[in-house]
Amino acid sequence: MPELPEVETIKNELAPWIVGQSFTKVAIPDAKLLSGCSVRDVRRALVGQKVERLERRGKYLIFHLSNGQVLIIHLRMTGSLLLDPEEVGRYARAVFHLSNWHRFVFSDRRRLGKMWLVEDVDSVVCKLGPEPLDRGFTPNVLRQRLSRHHIPIKAALLDQHIVAGIGNMYADEALFAARIHPLRKADQLSLEEIRTLHNNIRRILRAAIGSKGASVDSYVRPEGELGTAHFDFKVAHRGGERCPICGGTIERVVVQNRGTYFCPRCQPLDRRPLTQKCAAAGLHERLKASRSLGSSSLILT
DNA sequence: CTTGGGACCTGGCTGC
DNA sequence: TGCAGCCAGGTCCCAA
Numbered sequence: 001m002p003e004l005p006e007v008e009t010i011k012n013e014l015a016p017w018i019v020g021q022s023f024t025k026v027a028i029p030d031a032k033l034l035s036g037c038s039v040r041d042v043r044r045a046l047v048g049q050k051v052e053r054l055e056r057r058g059k060y061l062i063f064h065l066s067n068g069q070v071l072i073i074h075l076r077m078t079g080s081l082l083l084d085p086e087e088v089g090r091y092a093r094a095v096f097h098l099s100n101w102h103r104f105v106f107s108d109r110r111r112l113g114k115m116w117l118v119e120d121v122d123s124v125v126c127k128l129g130p131e132p133l134d135r136g137f138t139p140n141v142l143r144q145r146l147s148r149h150h151i152p153i154k155a156a157l158l159d160q161h162i163v164a165g166i167g168n169m170y171a172d173e174a175l176f177a178a179r180i181h182p183l184r185k186a187d188q189l190s191l192e193e194i195r196t197l198h199n200n201i202r203r204i205l206r207a208a209i210g211s212k213g214a215s216v217d218s219y220v221r222p223e224g225e226l227g228t229a230h231f232d233f234k235v236a237h238r239g240g241e242r243c244p245i246c247g248g249t250i251e252r253v254v255v256q257n258r259g260t261y262f263c264p265r266c267q268p269l270d271r272r273p274l275t276q277k278c279a280a281a282g283l284h285e286r287l288k289a290s291r292s293l294g295s296s297s298l299i300l301t
Numbered sequence: 302c303t304t305g306g307g308a309c310c311t312g313g314c315t316g317c
Numbered sequence: 318t319g320c321a322g323c324c325a326g327g328t329c330c331c332a333a
Contacts, residue, residue, distance in 0.1 A: 001326070032310095059327075076327050077310085110310045112327070151304065160328080168326060217325080218312095257306075258326060 002075040004132070004165030005208035005229060006219050007059050010081055013212075013222045015054045017083055017102050022050040022066075025097035030111065033093045037117045045069055045117055046096075058128045058164030062121055072116040072124050073106065079113035081106055083222040109218060128164040132201050137163075139191075139198040146186040146194065153189065154182035155256040157201075162186075166201065169214060172236040172261045174201045181269040182253070182260045207232065235261040 002010070023046045028039045050066040061081075063071040073081070079093075082105045088095055093113065094106040106113065116124050129145060130137045145162045146153070156162050157171040166174070175182050177200035180193055189197070213219055213227030216237055220226060230237070234244050239252035243263040253260050 003327095074327080077325075078312090108310095109312065110325090112310055114328085149303080155304090158327080259324090 001077055001167055001169065001217055002079065002213070002219055003059060003167035003170055004056075004205055005170070005211075006213035006227065007056050007061055007075065007165075008209050009213045009227060010075075010222055011054050011056045011061055014081060014083065014104065017100070017222075018051050018063075018098065018104070019054055020050065021098040021100050021102075023047050023096055024099055025095075027095040028093070029095075030093040030108075032111060033106070033108070033113060033115050035114050035116050042071075042115075042117050046071065057121070057125045057131070058160055059167070060125050060128075062125075068119065070116075070118050070121050072118065072121070074114045075108070076110075076112035076114065078110040078218045079106065079108040080218065080220050081222055082220070082224070085224070104222065127161050129160060129162045130164065132163050132165055132205060137198075137202075139195045142198045142201075143191065143194045146189065149186045150188075151186055152183045152255050153180060153186045153197075154258070154260055156186035158256065158258065163201075165205070168258050168260075169216065169230075169233065169236040170201075170204055170208065173204050173233060176235045176262060176267060177204060179266050181264075181267040182255050182262050183269060235263060237261065 026043045026046045028034065028042060031039050034042060046065070049069070051063050052066055053064040055062040055064065059074060061073045061075070065071065075081070084102055085105055088105050089107055091107045091109045092105050093108050093111065094115065095103060097103045106115070118124055130141060142163070146156055149156050149162065154171055154175060157166050157174065158168065172182070174197060178193065178197040180189065180197060208214060208229035211227055211229035211232065212221060212225070214229035214233070215226035216230045235250050238250050239261055241250050242248070243250055243266060246263065246265045248263055248265040250261055250263055253262070
């Protein structure tokens with residue numbers, strides 16, 4: 001599933017082959033791929049145009065063309081861009097031939113990917129939230145954006161209008177690293193929690209780019225290699241396994257129709273001190289009793 | 302305005 | 318072995 005680190009990797013690895021080259025031939029066997037333009041429009045506009053620059057914004061890949069137009073690709077769930085594959089394959093949705101005799105293929109098993117040809121990038125990506133790796137993305141920016149939403153923090157991190165580029169895997173990893181339960185309300189995190197979350201979002205995304213992305217499902221890099229970021233996952237897609245911190249069992253819940261993995265011990269829903277929790281639950285006596293017995297923890301249900 | 306839920310899409314998996 | 322039915326999740330769209 002291409003999220004920010006995967007799209008960034010694709011951009012970095014594709015750029016040396018594409019930037020400065022022009023399109024010589026474009027085939028789009030799957031017209032459903034296109035949003036707001038026809039196959040003929042795209043072929044006519046692209047052929048002969050040079051790619052001036054390749055850019056990523058959130059999970060969007062942006063090709064700046066020499067005529068000022070912009071080709072934008074979103075890979076969604078199962079899309080990939082393959083450089084010079086031996087065969088185009090049965091899932092090829094678009095094939096781009098370049099002036100250096102290389103070609104790249106937009107391959108997408110589930111056909112959820114999208115492609116736009118526009119005059120103005122903002123007509124497609126204007127509503128995206130800030131780039132989490134930009135200098136301007138400070139803890140205060142994150143705090144301000146989260147404070148407007150009374151929804152689970154997991155849902156807020158997945159909302160591209162709040163922050164761009166984070167998907168299901170990295171949201172789970174960042175919340176685990178910050179020890180924040182995925183169902184905590186976005187507008188009720190403390191400043192300290194937001195600082196920790198902000199720090200971990202950036203750390204985890206940077207590390208994942210360093211590992212060239214996570215190949216959990218169908219993600220492959222343009223030249224066919226896999227990424228290795230998933231080997232560093234602590235909770236994502238690890239339901240039922242042991243938590244690497246506390247040894248407890250990693251659980252899976254569904255938040256906003258998304259499989260969500262977390263450690264209930266490391267990411268408690270209620271973070272108030274134990275004494276306050278017990279007061280709220282009317283459990284003074286039980287706490288005293290458990291302490292007098294030398295118990296260091298109390299299970300609240 | 303915000304929030305939640307369904308649609309899109311299809312290969313792969315589960316269970317009968 | 319075959320097949321129906323469910324699941325995965327990024328984004329858009331609609332209803333409350």
